[in-house]
Amino acid sequence: MPLHHYLPATYLASFSNDTLTLPRRHRKISIGDKNDGRIFSTSVANVAAINNLYTLSATGNDPELIERIWAKYETDLDEAINLLITGEISAKSWIRVLVPFVACMLVRGPDFNKRFELRIRALGVDPEGQQMSRDNTNGARLLELQRLLGPITVSKWVVIRVRGQEPLITNDLGYAPFMNPNTGDTGIAIPLNLYHVLAVIPRNQGRIVLVKSGKWVPNIEYVDNLSDNHEELNKALSSIAQRYIFGPDDLTVGKWLQSSEVSPFPPEPVEFG
Numbered sequence: 001m002p003l004h005h006y007l008p009a010t011y012l013a014s015f016s017n018d019t020l021t022l023p024r025r026h027r028k029i030s031i032g033d034k035n036d037g038r039i040f041s042t043s044v045a046n047v048a049a050i051n052n053l054y055t056l057s058a059t060g061n062d063p064e065l066i067e068r069i070w071a072k073y074e075t076d077l078d079e080a081i082n083l084l085i086t087g088e089i090s091a092k093s094w095i096r097v098l099v100p101f102v103a104c105m106l107v108r109g110p111d112f113n114k115r116f117e118l119r120i121r122a123l124g125v126d127p128e129g130q131q132m133s134r135d136n137t138n139g140a141r142l143l144e145l146q147r148l149l150g151p152i153t154v155s156k157w158v159v160i161r162v163r164g165q166e167p168l169i170t171n172d173l174g175y176a177p178f179m180n181p182n183t184g185d186t187g188i189a190i191p192l193n194l195y196h197v198l199a200v201i202p203r204n205q206g207r208i209v210l211v212k213s214g215k216w217v218p219n220i221e222y223v224d225n226l227s228d229n230h231e232e233l234n235k236a237l238s239s240i241a242q243r244y245i246f247g248p249d250d251l252t253v254g255k256w257l258q259s260s261e262v263s264p265f266p267p268e269p270v271e272f273g
Contacts, residue, residue: 002055004067006109007048007174008101010078014193015170016044017248024078032238032245032257039250039257047244048172050110058135066138070108073100084220085159085196091209091216095153102200103148105174105190107141111242116140154208155187156201158221164228167194167248169256171241176233189233194248197225197233235259 013024021027025045032039054066062068073096080097083089089098106112116137162168168191175188178199187201207219238245238256245260247253 001051002064002067003049003051004053004055005049005070006053007170007172008070008074008077009044009048010074011081011101011174012044012048012170012246013078014081015168015191015246015248030247030250030253032247032253032260034241034243034245034257034260037257039254041250047246053110054138054141056135056138061135066141069142070104073097073104077101081192084198085192087159087220087222089218089220091218094218094220099149099153100145102152102188102190102198103145105188106148107144109173109242111173112141112144113137116144151202152200154203154206156185156199156203156206156221157218158199158201158223159192160189160197160199160223160225160230162195162197162225162230164230166228166231166234167252168197168230169234169237169245169247169252171237171246172244173240173242176236176240178233178236191233191237197230 009025016027238260
């Protein structure tokens, strides 16, 4: 029975204090469970995963078709995130790896199942949910992915370095909606590691790529955040977590687990930036 990760293990490894263990999936992080208040540590290979989440059951389908689609960008994800943070990412790696990574934050998780079923019922297609099946929902993930790639590509991307003693955490969604009170920008904030956040802000137009030193690169902004301003983001990440929050140690996870609130669905934006 295959274990399917809805957050890439190599992504979660960036929230470990262990920076040496290879492969990255063996690195340990702390996990807080909002259902029972439990805090425990394990390798990232064991968390943010559900057995057979993407398995197709219809006769004639490749059962692992969808799982293999995620693997196409996961292979280079760690390197691409590092290059994004340092400002050295190429346009090719950005469009092939990081754009799908962001889009998949919105389609890979079990929360997508709930949103998709609610959408179908709201349209009146299947108000009683009698025609819903795992294969239909998983097929819809791919349709939604294709729909999201364009808008995410043309969005404004901002890499934010947080400052202060408190490390960033992440949750089982992998993001939190945010609003910048100074600019009015709204979007999703994706923690990239313990000290960097990617803000993706939808827009109707803008410059996507440019040429630097004869090479095509994505047009990405880089800013330093105000000291300790990201604590509000941590609070939002813990509050909107559907069940789990992830961090580098039990003390950090315990702090935000205690301050978490009931998960709003869909999640509401927090002031950040």
